[in-house]
Amino acid sequence: MLTEKEKRAFQDYLTQEGLKFSLQRMKIFETVLAGLKHLTANEIYKNVQKKYPGIGYATIYRTLRLLCDAGFCTELKCEDGACRYEQAFVNAHHDHLICTKCGRFVEVVDPQIERLQIRLFKINGFLPQRHRMELYGVCKQCRK
Amino acid sequence: MLTEKEKRAFQDYLTQEGLKFSLQRMKIFETVLAGLKHLTANEIYKNVQKKYPGIGYATIYRTLRLLCDAGFCTELKCEDGACRYEQAFVNAHHDHLICTKCGRFVEVVDPQIERLQIRLFKINGFLPQRHRMELYGVCKQCRK
DNA sequence: CTAAATATTGATAATGAGTATCAATATTAT
DNA sequence: ATAATATTGATACTCATTATCAATATTTAG
Ligand SMILES: [Mn+2]
Ligand SMILES: [Mn+2]
Ligand SMILES: [Zn+2]
Ligand SMILES: [Zn+2]
Numbered sequence: 001m002l003t004e005k006e007k008r009a010f011q012d013y014l015t016q017e018g019l020k021f022s023l024q025r026m027k028i029f030e031t032v033l034a035g036l037k038h039l040t041a042n043e044i045y046k047n048v049q050k051k052y053p054g055i056g057y058a059t060i061y062r063t064l065r066l067l068c069d070a071g072f073c074t075e076l077k078c079e080d081g082a083c084r085y086e087q088a089f090v091n092a093h094h095d096h097l098i099c100t101k102c103g104r105f106v107e108v109v110d111p112q113i114e115r116l117q118i119r120l121f122k123i124n125g126f127l128p129q130r131h132r133m134e135l136y137g138v139c140k141q142c143r144k
Numbered sequence: 145m146l147t148e149k150e151k152r153a154f155q156d157y158l159t160q161e162g163l164k165f166s167l168q169r170m171k172i173f174e175t176v177l178a179g180l181k182h183l184t185a186n187e188i189y190k191n192v193q194k195k196y197p198g199i200g201y202a203t204i205y206r207t208l209r210l211l212c213d214a215g216f217c218t219e220l221k222c223e224d225g226a227c228r229y230e231q232a233f234v235n236a237h238h239d240h241l242i243c244t245k246c247g248r249f250v251e252v253v254d255p256q257i258e259r260l261q262i263r264l265f266k267i268n269g270f271l272p273q274r275h276r277m278e279l280y281g282v283c284k285q286c287r288k
Numbered sequence: 289c290t291a292a293a294t295a296t297t298g299a300t301a302a303t304g305a306g307t308a309t310c311a312a313t314a315t316t317a318t
Numbered sequence: 319a320t321a322a323t324a325t326t327g328a329t330a331c332t333c334a335t336t337a338t339c340a341a342t343a344t345t346t347a348g
Binding site: 077079081097099100108110113120128132137138 | 221243254257261269276282284
């Protein structure tokens with residue numbers, strides 16, 4: 001699931017930025033990119049620990065910040081108060097449908113909505129930067 | 145800015161729910177409904193203190209929760225990690241354009257977007273409950 | 289290949305928002 | 319008025335995240 005090309009891109013980024021390579025950084029990068037999506041920092045911590053016990057909490061947070069800054073990963077501030085992370089290497093921008101019963105995330109993009117959002121920015125004299133749209137409801141499985 | 149009718153609605157709500165009237169509750173209600181919008185709990189705390197020194201932090205949080213449950217007020221989980229509150233007595237649902245330079249909030253509703261959101265729920269087998277849409281950009285003033 | 293320069297790490301203390309606890313006090317019903 | 323009950327403020331606590339710092343690892347220069 002994680003290609004050599006992606007690993008190299010990460011190493012190149014570190015070099016470009018004058019940062020040093022470390023095994024913990026690579027393990028976190030691998031976990032975030034190859035693993036499940038929409039994980040909290042704590043879930044990522046537990047995942048990385050399986051492969052690399054002894055890793056510190058602080059390193060998880062530091063590296064997640066690094067990955068977000070580098071654009072390999074995006075942060076999603078959730079309603080439960082925690083942040084969830086998902087790889088942004090392959091996946092481009094998308095929004096989320098979230099089940100309020102089971103927490104399921106469904107990724108969606110509606111080009112019409114995206115266009116109307118730009119129009120809203122324009123109408124109100126804003127220079128568009130980014131947006132966040134979350135649709136909360138009950139998924140099919142949870143209604144049975 | 146705060147009418148007798150609104151005050152009475154609050155008192156009626158308390159009675160209906162078997163809750164008791166208190167001066168601190170009324171002061172907080174007045175501040176949230178009459179004051180600025182999109183304030184954090186701490187900002188509301190400081191505002192209420194001007195009129196009612198000695199009020200406790202816990203009472204602010206408790207009453208904000210009460211006001212949200214009652215539908216007088218809505219909570220907006222912001223990117224800076226804090227919640228912001230705004231009265232919902234007059235104002236119905238709306239979304240926000242937020243300036244990333246100055247923090248200005250502009251309230252918007254786009255009926256077309258709202259319709260497309262419902263369609264997205266349907267397409268994905270979700271029972272719609274609510275949504276949140278925030279558009280981040282740079283406002284006209286901040287681009288000068 | 290060393291050794292110096294520099295960045296990273298993990299442990300842990302600190303922060304900040306929000307919640308839980310509890311005895312003192314206020315409101316309401318009788 | 320009195321008893322029953324809810325609310326309050328102080329404060330301890332939780333939870334996610336950030337800051338600090340000495341020990342360690344990586345990189346660079348010689
Ligand atoms: Mn996603
Ligand atoms: Mn608003
Ligand atoms: Zn579900
Ligand atoms: Zn602005």
